[in-house]
Amino acid sequence: MKKILIVISALISFVNTGFSQIDDKEDNPAWHLYIDSATVTAQRIMKDIGVQQTKLDTVALRESISTSMADVLTQNTVIFIKSYGRATLSTASFRGTAPSHTQVTWNGMKLNSPMLGMVDFSLIPSYFIDDASLYHGASSVSITGGGLGGAIAMNTKPGVDEGLAIQYIQGISSFDTYDSFLRFNYKNSNFQSSTRIVHTDSDNDFKYVNYDKKEYVKDENGSIAGFKYPVERNKNGDYRDFHALQEFYFTANSGSLFGFSTWYVKSKRGIPVLNLDYRSENSSRSQQDEQTLRTVLSWDKSLTNMKFTAKAGYTYTDLSYSYSGDDGTGTLIKMIQSQSYVNTAFAKFDIEYYSGKKWMFSANITAHQNSVNSKDGAIINADNRSVIIGYIKSRFELSSFVSAKYRPVERLGFAINFREELYGSKNTPVIPAAFVNYDISKSGNIKAKASVAKNYRYPSLNDLYFMPGGNDSLDNETGYTYDGGIEFTLLNNKTNLKGEITAFNSNIKNWIVWLPNFKGFWTPSNVKKVNSYGIEIKLKNDIDFGKNRKLSSDGNFAWTRSINWDNPVNWADESAGKQLVYIPEFSVAITAKLAWETWMLTYKWIYYSERFTTSNNEKNTKISRLGAYFMNDISIEKNMRFSWAKISVKLLVNNIFNEEYQSVLSRPMAGRNFGLFIEIKPDFRKNKII
């Protein structure tokens, strides 16, 4: 109850910040609405009828240049990111669903691993994303199928300013962390080239007090006489990531826009050991290495009432996991070596047609050809032979989509979507989705939205073929979801308050779960029935004081009940009616920014309620429950303009109250830590700066 009060208080306080500021102004004796017609009209895009969408603008994406998309989503959305720590696996739970239920695209191409079905957001630098949108629940059908929780569409975009621009940012942070960012951009009237490079290197060996171990002191009789909690370092957590993104855009005289974007990733990451590991630091090492190349070619053509888009792409991933251990001689030898190669070819064709002001039709077809070679080179003793375990499989996936949108009157809009997906020799049933949008107020500043969909997610290649355990008789997961909400916009000449409240309900059947079988290895089956429901609240408040002084605040609140309603395994099964493991019931993320001429102060606050790690939500335990936690981060930035360059210096302090906490069991997180970032944008006078 206390936690709920905390959350409510925080939200009241957050909104109050905006209102009390307004009350204090003598020239605003009472709150009144000033409708910015341009803004409201722009929001009535037919494409977005009824769509529950969260847009992440470049401000959110660039707020902290060193962050990954995992951090951006944590701080700016209602999505729960389950993170194992800095630069380690970070997966998304959208509306209380599993990581594989969040479909992710980059420039239209799927990022979800065809093997695992999910995305590691810690491997996506926010510096490489210019535009990202979250499509909640049914709204994801317009992006792709299988988004039982939702979908995230991320894109790169051509710049606006012509000329040459260079940007270099160097960061130095705690735990021997060095971040470097470089961007070259050149644009003329019909051609643009953009090169972005990110390099991050960190020992990531933060210290923490290990409350799960004790160092005992013994007396002369060998009996324990005392103890202390050891101060340990995060072991084996070092990482080195390199990303390069090259884009070209060309506008032909015919009006066609051609684009080329290619993104190369080389990542080498140690996997930190648990704080319960008693092995000596040098006796073992787990490591994940990845090289990925993603390339997308695009063509866009807009006519008066039609728009065509064609895309083709290719992804290559070389992913390896190794575990090396001391063989007894002090030498580390590889005891586990899992290697996988994934090749994906991609093509998409999209057409939009507007018939007058009342109708819009769109259709697209997307194809992915996946080829996976997954092998485990564990040393196996069959006459001293090394035997490979794994699978080599290819799968063709085709997704076709049609949509009709109708706005009979200015204030009312309807949309209906149909999608069907083919994978291998099978296909999902037709995925239907319907949307409605109604402007409650004439001026359009209060809107109601609702959507409903029946969605299907087909099994990943690991689900079907992993050795051992793959189950090629798995069915599609089925989700039936609906939501409804109200969105409001309050504007005056200095203040802008936007809010949205949405209630959702989803029922997912045939949820695929991996469990040990009688043979002792893990195998997936369609066992779970889950009912996920809750409320999402988004608030955004900007107060412009003039003279480059502005206070902005942004808040996201989610109440998520993700309840297992599967038939009990046996009489002893107490998981029915309980929250799924690792899904917090409440989460809040608030960001407040004060821009004061050349200074910028940013405060971030997040809260997660307690999470259970047992399916029966065991409360009477000292080992299987993760407590609620708050996190407070602050940064201050100073911008300076010289004749030759624009320079900014930013100091950030994460976890300012030095909280000792765990986000995942047995993985303590970093305490207070610092970062210093210096950004230089040379000014080429006639040329503009990025």
Place this chain on the structure above:
Amino acid sequence: MKKKLTHISILTILLIVESCMDYGPKSESDFNYYDSNGLFIVNEGNFMYGNASLSYYDINKKRVENEIFVRANGIKLGDVAQSITVRNGIGYVVVNNSGVIFTIDVNTFKIIDIITGFISPRHIHFVNDNKAYVTDLYGSKIYILNPVTKKISGSIDVSTHNSTEQIAQSGKYVFTNCWSYDNKIFVIDSENDIIIDSITVGIQPNSMVIDKNGKLWVLTDGGYQGNPYGHEIPSLFCINASDFKIEKKIDFELNDSPSKLIINSSLDTLYFINKSIWKISIDAAKLPDVPIIPYKGTTYYGLAVSPENSEIYVADAVDYVQNGKIYRYTAQYVCIDTINAGVCPSNFCFKLK
């Protein structure tokens, strides 16, 4: 109104600053089970969760204490607890993925010593009071432990085979099974700590015991379909522990998954899990037709037979991610108690007065 809102704001700030974390020192409790016949239950927990635990069941009072290790010592047991062995009033708890063996007082559950130096320890076997062997999943060796000093004093190289699992002893011969993608039983001369022979059995020998006649019984699981090492009918092997010759082989069905072979205190009856719970005499020539405790949607994961009265304790892991149950049966297979345990209960050890 404005004043109220301001107060709420101040309250909020105070609450934000206030810590609400559960990660910190844990309290310790005192236990006193000196005068108790009990059963230690090792709850594996989930791999990489660090939620392994130890439970203690007072057999006479039918009362269970869960999470006794963390409650007695204020620290967690670790990641994937594998086994517990009681010797001279000391419990040796082997925690596989933490690479550690804790020694605890079996009456108070307080830590006596923490033994490290392993890679992935599985089981401990006492050759005598001064020498114990510890098997290891990845260590490519069997560790020789001095129980007096609690130090590793040497090792036996098994580098041609990856894993060693359980240990059984007949006279000076100690047997260990190479379980993971293997089919060998090593024979160790425990006087000289060297491997003197190996016995080839079926694919993946997972458990073994010695009977009253000095025969080594080995249960194999036969691998699985698609296994590059092979997939065959699981079998129960009877091996002469003196000349290491296979004397008898009893076959299961191809897709059976037998495991957890144990023996009663009179060393003449074998018990094992094969979806249900089964019992077979050491003199039998074939498997029985019906189990003693049938499968009822249960996930049988551990098995023990009381050396006092042949009562049977069966662990049910339920869905593997919630606390499991232990069913206590009389020697006539009547269920007389159901015990709440920890996550994935898998291994037992009796503590008798």
